Amino acid sequence: MTVSKTAEKIAEKSGDATKGRKDATEAQPEALQLGELSEQLGYVLKRAQLKVFENFLRCMASLQLTPAQFSVLLLVEKNPGRNQTEVASTLGILRPNFVAMLDNLESRDLCARIRSTNDRRSHILVLTDKGKAVLTRAKKLVATKHEARLNDLLGQANREALIGMLSKIANEF
Template sequence: MRDAGEKNVTASAGRNELPARARRKRAGNGAARPDDADEVGLDALVGHAGYAVRRFQIWIFQDFVRTLAAVDIRPTQYSVMTVIGANPGLSQMAVAKRLGIERARLVHLLDSLERRKLVKRIKSKTDRRSHALHLTAQGELSLTKFKQLAAEHERHVEEKIGKANRERLLQILAGFT
């Protein structure tokens, strides 16, 4: 699978034989507009941390999904299972708050993990409105495999930005976790 920034060479091979000026399309105002995304200037976005972080996040998510595709687990599902595994009996509210997930979205996510028999909800003995979250035996085994694949994904990140940069990035972002 290609990186997010990689060009589709085969799809555009024929058109790339034309000079750049001939490949440009006309914008609605008559100005020339490049066909190739790499030719589009970013202006002030180049200096915006938020833009760079978002682009890196897209790459991170794509690599995570690609690396864990065989086990069909998404980044948020992995995060929820990891937190539940580390804190058996945690309430849905606590998981939602800790991970910054809307409660309604977490309910749907937990429903899908329950259907896969990875997570179970147990009614709280102290609060009838609350459920304690636990991994099932299958969920515990699966999480072990997920963590191995997630470690592979982290190696991909290290290959992309270097070990020292990855460690520094984690230090910088620690205040947001």
């Protein structure tokens, strides 16, 4: 329905040349000049981030994993036995907001909260067997469908340079 409507609009606009246009050759309204905006770090950074996340979600549609959820699984796999506070703070997630996130992952049997025997306040986080399997598949999808796209677009050397510069900004800006 949306597609057909859009198609109709385009068809109509491209088909009519009778109306009093400013420029008979240009059927579409002229695009705005971005100007200095295209050189602004924050602007281009935000746009790139949105595109990358969007592509990530498409690649992971079969596994239903968001970038944030993927990062949690990766971090718990690499650091099994840490509690919620540690994992959340490492990812820049506030503890209250981490609760619902874990509820989701735990309800899907991807990770588990285990009451620590040393400190019975804290919940130790571990990946379930299913969680490990899903993460393995997720890594492959990300590598072949997502990160590989960067190599196609920038080349291996530029890709590494980009990651390096972004890391530097994230850590030292």
